[in-house]
Amino acid sequence: MGLAERRRSLGYSQEGLAHALGVDRTTIGRWESGKTVPQPSLRPELAAALQLDLAELDAMLAPPRTAEEPANAPSSDHYGPGSADDMIRREFLRVIAVTGALTTVPTDEAEELVESLRRASSQDFLRMNSHLWQVYQLARAKGSVYPVVRDQLASLNDAFSGHSRPEFQAMCAAAGDLLQLAGELSFDSNRYTEAATSYTLAASASRDAGAYDLWACALVRHAYIDVHERRYQEATHTLSAARNVARRGDHSLSTRHWVAAVQAEAYAGLGDLRACERALDTAEEVLGLASPGHNSGWLRFDGSRLSEERGARYVQLGRLDLAEQALQDALSQAVLAQGQSYRRRATVLTDLAAIGAKRSDADQVITYGREALQLAHQSGSGYVARKLLGLRTAISPMTRDSRIADLTADITALATT
Structure with a gap:
């Protein structure tokens, strides 16, 4: 039985179900046609309305497999931490470039920005990234920052070729930085698959750069998608990897304390009070760092x-x-x-x-x-x-x-x- 059949069997019209969930009728139509799937935050309410548990709803929403597709084939919505190694060396921007209609900046400003970045070095990119993080933090509407981030990604992608190994690593670090900002923007706009893709690419780029703290932060952000979707056990595995990577990083930074703060949320979701409080205590050790411990960009955890x-x-x-x-x-x-x-x-x-x-x-x-x-x-x-x-x-x-x-x-x- 499909979603539409289940709805009709319970006496719902598309309009009635849409009203119960607080969504538009066309949204129900897109779910039933398989063009989109419900956001994680709506799935518990949809399951309750259709008198299903979440596992039954997920099974109903899963697209049918073709005869050639094995039963254990990975979902197209899942991006494992190593799946984009080659993509980062070729065209890591592709998935970002097809995100659909976005708020635009004035054409003359966008052209001027792109032109100024065409001949930029890795240090120029890093400085611009730092500025974009500040703009992102101050912006009331976070999505308004996306067009500039998109242009910066395009320029950085064009700049990847023709560099020595040290400069290539520096470019990878700039990519790992900027892709995390792109992921934050996608996550805040409820585009979870795009966010996961950005974070996966950021982790791969950061690893190639040998930037352990940057790498660990990308893993933390990826884990937070699982935390948000209440897949707490999966989140703890990713956070364990983030903790191990952070141990190889700069201990004057707060990376490992941020890992612990997000671990506390995963443990709370699992109902483990002791583990949650231990993680929170580890997170609070950030207050004892001699340095600020953060860069106000991809690492902002300061204990405040x-x-x-x-x-x-x-x-x-x-x-x-x-x-x-x-x-x-x-x-x-x-x-x-x-x-x-x-x-x-x-x-x-x-x-x-x-x-x-x-x-x-x-x-x-x-x-x-x-x-x-x-x-x-x-x-x-x-x-x-x-x-x-x-x-x-x-x-x-x-x-x-x-x-x-x-x-x-x-x-x-x-x-x-």
Whole structure:
């Protein structure tokens, strides 16, 4: 039975199912025709609507194998950590170049940028990469940075040939750096396959450059896709590899502490409180580094978010008393530090709203959920939108309260824009 047959057997029209999930009717049509598949954040709700478990839904969504395709053939949506070794030496940009319609910069600016990069050295690329990371961090709408990153990737791809071994390695390092930024942009726009491809290519390029910290960070970002999709066990394997690579890197940097912070999230997802707290303690050792420990580009972990991360992990583990204190500390620290990014603050607020949902405290849900929703609109962050979709599921038993019902409707509207 296919997706359409299952829908019809339960009495849903395409419009009815779309309304239940907060998506457009044409989205249901694309799923049923096999043109696209549901995003991971929507799969639990789709499975519940169709009265399936996730494994049954995944089996229903899987395309039929041809007679020539073996049963253990790898999925086209999976990119293993070694699958792109040759591609990075030839045309690592190809998958990035076909990402579809993107926000554009003025034509004259784009042409000027490309022309200025045609004769650039590896050091020029690295300086430009550093600037792009700063622009990315400051941008309210992260997707607006993508056109410039795309042009930088194209120029870097053209510059790969005709260099000595040292310069080739330097170019690989520049590629590993920039591909991680491209992956961040894809991930924030919910384009997970493109993000995974970028991170895989970044890991391969960084390995060829002999840049262990850069390589480890690419692995961490790749693992975070599994964390987001709740494949926690798979994430722990990738993070173990990242930890081993980071051990060969520069110990004045915070790479290994960032690995530990993401490991804590994976352990929390597995329900392992002790392992989670051990990883968080390792992450907190970043505060003892003599140097800043980061470069504000591909490595940004400095320990400033540890309170909110610890709070979020306790929310995962159901330790609400510990979670609320840590998250309130995070908000207080942000005020003392004279600010916090929209995305970070919205994430903390959403976690505090989720605690209210677990306590059936409608006032707490509304207080924090409304502010998080406002920040999500201002930032345009796909990450915050996904967090709010999780909150929508958590507050669904409380929708008899008209305020909660209105909040749920507004989150749904955000998810469909």
